[in-house]
Amino acid sequence: MGLDCFSSKDDKRAGARKTSRDLDKRLTTWSKPFQRAIKILLLGAGDAGKTTIIKQMKILHISGFSDKERQEQADVVRKNVHEAMCCLCKKLHEEELEKNGKKFQEAVDYVIEANLPFTEEYYQAVALLWENETIKDCFKRTNEFQIFDSAKYFLDKFETIRRHDYIPSDQDILYCRKKTTGIQKVEFTVKIPKKYGGGSQDFWMFDVGGQRGERRKWIQVFDGIHAVLFLVASSSFDQIWREESSTNRLHEALSLFKDVWDSRYLRDSGVILFLNKQDVLEQKLKSGQRIEQFFPGFIPYDDKLESLGNYIDRARAFIRDLFLEATIEKRHSTLDRMLSVGPSVIFTPQNPRDEPRECYWHYTTAVDTSNIKSVFNDVHSMVILWNLKQLGLQ
Ligand SMILES: Nc1nc2c(ncn2[C@@H]2O[C@H](COP(=O)(O)OP(=O)(O)OP(=O)(O)O)[C@@H](O)[C@H]2O)c(=O)[nH]1
Numbered sequence: 001m002g003l004d005c006f007s008s009k010d011d012k013r014a015g016a017r018k019t020s021r022d023l024d025k026r027l028t029t030w031s032k033p034f035q036r037a038i039k040i041l042l043l044g045a046g047d048a049g050k051t052t053i054i055k056q057m058k059i060l061h062i063s064g065f066s067d068k069e070r071q072e073q074a075d076v077v078r079k080n081v082h083e084a085m086c087c088l089c090k091k092l093h094e095e096e097l098e099k100n101g102k103k104f105q106e107a108v109d110y111v112i113e114a115n116l117p118f119t120e121e122y123y124q125a126v127a128l129l130w131e132n133e134t135i136k137d138c139f140k141r142t143n144e145f146q147i148f149d150s151a152k153y154f155l156d157k158f159e160t161i162r163r164h165d166y167i168p169s170d171q172d173i174l175y176c177r178k179k180t181t182g183i184q185k186v187e188f189t190v191k192i193p194k195k196y197g198g199g200s201q202d203f204w205m206f207d208v209g210g211q212r213g214e215r216r217k218w219i220q221v222f223d224g225i226h227a228v229l230f231l232v233a234s235s236s237f238d239q240i241w242r243e244e245s246s247t248n249r250l251h252e253a254l255s256l257f258k259d260v261w262d263s264r265y266l267r268d269s270g271v272i273l274f275l276n277k278q279d280v281l282e283q284k285l286k287s288g289q290r291i292e293q294f295f296p297g298f299i300p301y302d303d304k305l306e307s308l309g310n311y312i313d314r315a316r317a318f319i320r321d322l323f324l325e326a327t328i329e330k331r332h333s334t335l336d337r338m339l340s341v342g343p344s345v346i347f348t349p350q351n352p353r354d355e356p357r358e359c360y361w362h363y364t365t366a367v368d369t370s371n372i373k374s375v376f377n378d379v380h381s382m383v384i385l386w387n388l389k390q391l392g393l394q
């Protein structure tokens with residue numbers, strides 16, 4: 001017999017009421033965080049795909065792009081075409097240009113010197129060059145020099161883009177490239193899955209510039225962030241930064257990630273790693289590029305995997321593990337040092353009572369709307385679960 005038999009009926013009722021009140025209280029606290037907006041911060045080096053994620057949120061959860069936005073993007077797309085063609089022309093300038101004849105040389109010079117707004121002569125020069133075998137061959141060697149990932153996508157669409165009534169499609173907007181300066185915020189609302197109580201959830205998503213000069217601005221948005229989505233251009237393993245020609249881009253992304261992971265300002269935020277540009281990575285590896293040429297550590301890693309999956313799967317996993325290993329190591333954060341207002345912050349030891357944090361990850365292709373839709377659903381569920389965990393309900 002339990003101890004209950006000694007308590008009066010009233011006691012039992014009072015007990016039941018208390019339990020019910022406690023439960024209500026917990027449920028109210030539980031739902032409170034959901035009444036506030038969930039703040040997500042996109043971080044990562046330049047060109048990793050942060051703004052592309054923001055564009056996907058506009059497509060998936062806001063009303064897409066307005067006519068005005070599409071008009072503005074048309075100019076960005078044309079600048080992208082120009083940048084791509086200039087890049088190829090400059091590469092050819094370094095090589096034997098003469099053998100292609102005078103007309104070709106004139107077109108190259110014309111393109112290199114052109115500026116917006118582009119003239120009909122300019123478009124003719126680009127068309128002539130893009131059909132030329134020397135330019136096409138040069139394009140096949142893009143692993144030898146740097147050209148942005150969407151160059152081929154836009155050059156192939158050049159005849160449409162050159163028309164004065166051209167309006168960029170959603171896909172064109174996702175593929176176009178403009179470096180972010182400053183901090184941008186988008187707000188949107190997403191339905192909460194029924195299993196988590198239904199209703200709707202507001203999100204604030206912040207986008208920052210990933211170029212070196214932009215990073216000192218990041219701290220302005222660190223406060224109250226629920227989750228950091230850290231984007232990595234996985235395909236950048238064979239690229240170097242133009243600003244500092246000796247830095248491998250993936251190495252730089254890794255060191256930036258370590259700083260973000262170790263940052264005391266973000267210790268309470270969840271971190272989700274987006275191993276982005278999986279499509280470009282796959283293309284590169286299929287065309288014969290080898291990761292061990294740039295990351296010799298892949299050879300012993302690959303030996304351990306003993307030919308599990310194919311080469312592409314193993315290269316993907318290797319890049320993922322480079323980042324996940326960094327989450328195990330505890331170090332002083334140089335980002336804290338860089339961002340610190342006073343020296344006290346630098347030497348504050350990490351709290352030894354800190355619970356070990358886990359880093360979640362996804363392989364992503366940010367230009368693929370269906371991929372980002374499903375990944376974002378996972379992120380949403382994860383943030384809900386984190387909230388429940390923090391409240392002791394999971
Ligand atoms: N093919 C492919 N292209 C991608 C992917 N993600 C981004 N891109 C392209 O990469 C370029 C850079 O993407 P952004 O989203 O502007 O990069 P960012 O991180 O915002 O760069 P910053 O603003 O300089 O920090 C754009 O041309 C995108 O279309 C991807 O997964 N696959």
Ligand SMILES: [Mg+2]
Binds near residue numbers: 052209
């Ligand atoms: Mg950006």
